[in-house]
Amino acid sequence: MDELRLKLAVQKSGRLTDPSLDILFRCGLKLSRGKDQLMGYGENMPLDVLFVRDDDIPDLVQEDVCDLGLVGLNVLEEKRLELRERGQAARFQQIRTLDFGRCRLSLAVPEGVSFEGSSSLRGKRIATTYPFLLQRYLRERDISADIVTLSGAVEIAPRLGRADLICDLVSTGSTLQANHLREVETVMESHAVIIRTPLTLPPEKDEWVERLMMRIDGVQQVKESKYIMLHAPRSALPEIRRLLPGSESPTIIPLEGSTEKVAIHAVCRENVFWETLESLKKAGASALLVLPVEKMLA
Numbered sequence: 001m002d003e004l005r006l007k008l009a010v011q012k013s014g015r016l017t018d019p020s021l022d023i024l025f026r027c028g029l030k031l032s033r034g035k036d037q038l039m040g041y042g043e044n045m046p047l048d049v050l051f052v053r054d055d056d057i058p059d060l061v062q063e064d065v066c067d068l069g070l071v072g073l074n075v076l077e078e079k080r081l082e083l084r085e086r087g088q089a090a091r092f093q094q095i096r097t098l099d100f101g102r103c104r105l106s107l108a109v110p111e112g113v114s115f116e117g118s119s120s121l122r123g124k125r126i127a128t129t130y131p132f133l134l135q136r137y138l139r140e141r142d143i144s145a146d147i148v149t150l151s152g153a154v155e156i157a158p159r160l161g162r163a164d165l166i167c168d169l170v171s172t173g174s175t176l177q178a179n180h181l182r183e184v185e186t187v188m189e190s191h192a193v194i195i196r197t198p199l200t201l202p203p204e205k206d207e208w209v210e211r212l213m214m215r216i217d218g219v220q221q222v223k224e225s226k227y228i229m230l231h232a233p234r235s236a237l238p239e240i241r242r243l244l245p246g247s248e249s250p251t252i253i254p255l256e257g258s259t260e261k262v263a264i265h266a267v268c269r270e271n272v273f274w275e276t277l278e279s280l281k282k283a284g285a286s287a288l289l290v291l292p293v294e295k296m297l298a
């Protein structure tokens with residue numbers, strides 16, 4: 001492997017795989033994957049992608065095998081706490097928050113079991129795959145309970161008599177519902193993040209980390225952004241500017257043959273809904289056009 005190529009660890013097959021690859025492609029990366037599918041070679045950037053299990057991503061950065069990693073905050077924080085428990089310092093830095101992989105680590109009790117705040121956890125057996133995050137939560141509340149560490153299928157632990165309640169990841173809540181469990185408290189909110197090694201990288205590599213992060217910022221910004229164009233009487237300008245969602249300074253262009261009307265162009269950093277268009281029309285706007293934004297560089 002070329003020492004001057006960045007190495008980024010990404011989940012091989014799971015919930016983060018598609019959105020991770022999608023954001024990299026939107027950053028312009030062209031990846032060719034070898035036969036083993038374990039590594040992707042960046043054809044147009046000095047960047048290679050290693051496809052691994054998500055749990056291994058913090059370790060790969062910790063051990064300097066990879067310079068960058070894309071992983072859930074839940075996995076990252078669990079690892080950080082585990083290292084701390086062993087008296088080791090984490091050697092990864094979180095450098096970006098990504099807008100996917102949203103979920104929460106929550107406590108859930110079987111239906112019909114009462115729960116009156118965290119004191120109800122005292123002396124209970126709690127099944128989880130996140131023992132360190134759960135332990136921190138319990139310590140902060142000065143609660144002693146038994147943590148039953150499992151490697152999967154946490155949601156069936158109460159039915160099997162292995163635990164009284166569980167602490168697991170939830171997104172829609174349908175898995176809890178299907179297992180007759182009721183979410184009672186959030187231990188942690190999570191989303192995907194990008195981590196990097198704290199080591200000083202050669203300038204060539206560092207420059208590419210910067211470029212990639214700038215592109216990621218651009219990609220994340222444009223996702224919801226829209227370019228809006230409309231005509232309006234000058235007198236309606238203050239009201240229209242107020243109605244434009246998340247736009248800083250619109251461009252105002254005179255309209256040929258009209259002294260009273262102008263054209264307004266603006267980038268809205270939020271989605272533009274029908275309701276907004278209707279309000280703009282009511283305020284005097286006409287010829288409204290909303291376009292998606294493909295790329296943005298501040």
Ligand code: PRT
Nearest residue numbers: 014015053054055072101102103169170171172173174175
């Ligand atoms: O094989 P590998 O170890 O790489 O994958 P994995 O099975 O450990 O992880 P994976 O792919 O399930 O999840 C990867 C990351 O996605 C997690 O670490 C979280 O950061 C994030 N994420 C986001 C989730 C969920 N949403 C989620 N819903 N991870 C797991 N779940 C589980 C949840 O616990 C439940 O069992 O998915 C199931 C469906 O959730 P509901 O609430 O929508 O029913």
Ligand code: ZN
Nearest residue numbers: 053054055056
């Ligand atoms: Zn995993």
